[in-house]
Amino acid sequence: MSQDDSTIYLNGSYLPRSQGSLSIDDRGFIFGDGVYEVFRAVDGELFQGRAHVTRLLRGLDALGIQIPGEVEDPGLLAIARSLLARNRHDTGQATIYLQVTRGAAPRTHHFPTPSVPPTILLYTSTFRHPEGLHEKGARCVLHSDRRWSRADIKSVNLLPNVLAKEAARKAGATEALFVRDGMLLEGSSTNLFGVLDGVLRTYPPANYILRGITRDVVLDLAAGHGIPTREEGIPMEELPRVSELFITGTTTDVLPVIQVDETSIGKGRPGPVTRRLQRALQEEMLRTGTPTG
Ligand SMILES: Cc1ncc(COP(=O)(O)O)c(C=O)c1O
Secondary structure, X not given: OOHHHOEEEEOOEEEEHHHOOOOOOEHHHHHOOEEEEEEEEEOOXXXXXXXXXXXXXXXXXXXXXXXXXXXXXXXXXXXXXXXXXXXXXXXXXXXXXXXXXXXXXXXXXXXXXXXXXXXXXXXXXXXXXXXXXXXHOEEEEEEEOOOOOOOOOOEOOOHHHHHHHXXXXXXXXXXXXXXXXXXXXXXXXXXXXXXXXXXXXXXXXXXOOOOOHHHHHHHHHHHHOOOOEEOOOEEHHHHHHOOEEEEEEOOOEEXXXXXXXXXXXXXXXXXXHHHXXXXXXXXXXXXXXXXXX
């Protein structure tokens, strides 16, 4: 089935993607006033579905957007599963994109009064990793973090992330790593891990990063494998001493990083901790057969 023939969910209806349309007054379009999630599915089942919904509901709460009780929890997971079945993703891998905006209303910066129904959109896509990258490892560039200080909200305002990713692409790299006050924070659409003095480190879940679902799974897996971990950022100047570096995300999994700008990481090839966690995450994902919601 091509993407264009697939079924989407929009504001209570299942319809062909080609028939999905939104108001020009939608505040997602006008202000970027909304949040989103990307889920991963294996053989028709969502990986960490509940964790994604919990993060979404937290974001909606932070923005003061209310969604109807029946579409809340577990309704969103049920809609996602229904779409996977309708679009024949019951075998193989897929992603589900979910976006909720404050809805359509005449343009005022403040919230519409009275409030309007939110816009709720879900669609699915077939998923495949880029060939060879996970074996070989990726190159990254450093990028100054110019985002707002609520990067913990998965808002659709992604302009700094878009510009950073484009800068990476122009440099022939896979990801841009945000730097703030000399600290490595995360990638433009990924979290960042590094091994320094034998300890696996990643930035703590604060307002300057998005707390990735994959990040949390990887931290748990590392602990389960006896790998020492610490939620502490890595200063940019320590990069030459980092023995391994990798990025994580729902569509990235564990991706080794072998070079950042001109700095080669470790031995310039994916290291043993990265490899172990790559395998562990893959196994965890393949166990997804059982519903998580
Ligand atoms: C800025 C940022 N950090 C981290 C992540 C990784 O989060 P997750 O593992 O939940 O996909 C994302 C995912 O889109 C992101 O946009």
